[in-house]
Amino acid sequence: MKEYSGIMVFAEQEDGRTHPIAYELLGKGRELADKLGAELSSVLLGHRMRREAEELIYYGADRVFLYDHPSLREFDVVRYKQNVVSLVREERPEIFLIGATLVGRTLGPRVAAALGTGLTADCVELDVDEGGSLIQIRPAFSGNIMARIKTETRPQMATVRYRMMKRLKRNPNRRGEVVEKRVRAEGDTGIRILKRIKSDGIDVTEADVIVSGGRGMRDADDFRMLEELADLLGGVVGSSRPLVDAGWISKEHQVGFSGNTVKPRVYIACGISGAPQHLFGMRDSDVIIAINKDPSAPIFRVSDYGIIGDLYEIVPALVEEIRRRDAERGRG
Template sequence: MGDKAQGRKILVVAELRGETIHPVTFELLGKSREIVEHTGGEVYSVVFGSSIDKAKASELIHYGADRVFLFKDPVFSVLNPMLYAYNLVKLCREEKPDIILMGATCFGRSLGPRVAAALKTGLTADCIDLRIDENGELIQVRPAFVGNILAHIKTKTKPVMSTVRYRVMKAREKDESRSGLIIEKTAEKLFQDRIRLVGEAVPKRLNITDAEIIVAGGRGLGSAEGFKLLGELASLLGGVVGSSRPPVDDGWIRKEHQVGYSGSIVKPRLYIACGISGSPQHLFGMKDAETIVAINSDPSAPIFRVADYGIVGDLYQVIPLMIKEIKARRSSVG
């Protein structure tokens, strides 16, 4: 990276899902603003899309970009990583950012390594935090050794590239009064015929990260059977089932349900923790939920320290009562 006094140029690679900008992009813009407030410099963003217009691209400015490079071309209707990478590498060679950030999503994971290889630089994947040291150097924080330690990584090669997990950083409030520059770019249309879209698969996987309501169970369930009860409550509330790590380790439920440090980070409106003690590793994944309800038979369980509502009791008595009450209220309304 250059001299601290020169400031930093950070490039956030925006991700589009259909017509919508994926929120991880706004989180990365928020973090980038925080960094340049410390080091000086500018936040750039780049977006590729077949139908994205200037109005949509200006959302990136409202969330923190000073400059947006807009590649609008029908070739970007197919997510062809070679084509995206080629254009991104070209842009990076022209603009010379010090730091390049993208989401640790399928998009970022597919694009990041290609771009890093072409720019002959390193890539720190799956970061959960980014900090600046006293010299203005970027420190990338990520779990290492199967999540047993948190590695603090400084990259020697430039630009510094990181992919960052969704929901670990805070987006800034949208500020429609922010102004910035939108620069339209012409796409190089290489490799177009290498990938052909034959249809879109509807993902069967659980998307716990975006769930608004999560009913999660822990070792206190005692067996895999307990998740059936949790599933009933979750479906009544229109939510999904989550889990702490022990039920996953014991094979009671699949890994994609796991919340926490080595699982998913969630920010639902409602998180009901059933038979979960509240270890730091679990709290890491759910502490930002809007409302936390804890059901635990041990009044001294640490989960009660973060809970908005705590129920001390046996979950096998409490949850059936909740289900009964919800059903009774629904039938009296309908």
């Protein structure tokens, strides 16, 4: 039987467009494959995806296994699993990486179970040791320590958080091969999309500016004040977890360990203490500005600018000042 070798990346797509996490995984996958002297491949399932498959080569893949079929247009976990499992059995990659998105978190464990292998979920960094084993790094104990995990079974499978790895620069001169695979699409899997629920359109992971509110806020309606500031700065509103748990704002806005990891140019934390689980999700922001009444709040330890005071005075003052300057600029 073929030896396990190489790295394979699952390339997620939605509405025919590859999710950016696939490019991030290829960036890291390329680095590891070069260290191991191994091949980097990718698997893409969808309909009319040939161009997107070629893009994966420009971002680092040597080979792309393409499953193109109308039944794969939408994510159907049963059908996706069938095809991915049969490919992994055939190709025997030593490492198989999946994005820790909703799709990846649904597919990954099912594929691992079918293959009888382990899976390390939610990795934030990956490396290989001298023996060529994958080191899977992820937070443990609520983000207080970073665990380094190795797997004895093969393939070594990991899901990786979005926005943790760097994608390579697109290189349209890179050469590789797109291998069109026969699609296993037998029978009805019983999975139907009954309704698409539109999110409120906020994507904190892509925002350049985030104004986040925490338990220092007194009322759910006060998010309007933060929204006003975010609008003026061309940004979006984020939140710490307790306000999401309280139903004040939707989960899409949550920043932190069990929410989104963000890397905006500016992160403004209003009434957020800076618990490790919150810091985990925003500490890589370019500039962090904290507004907090308590000078000993841990958030100040990671901030570039700290404003000690009441957010109910400071946020409206900032809004007024930005408006004044905008008006001046408009007149000038």
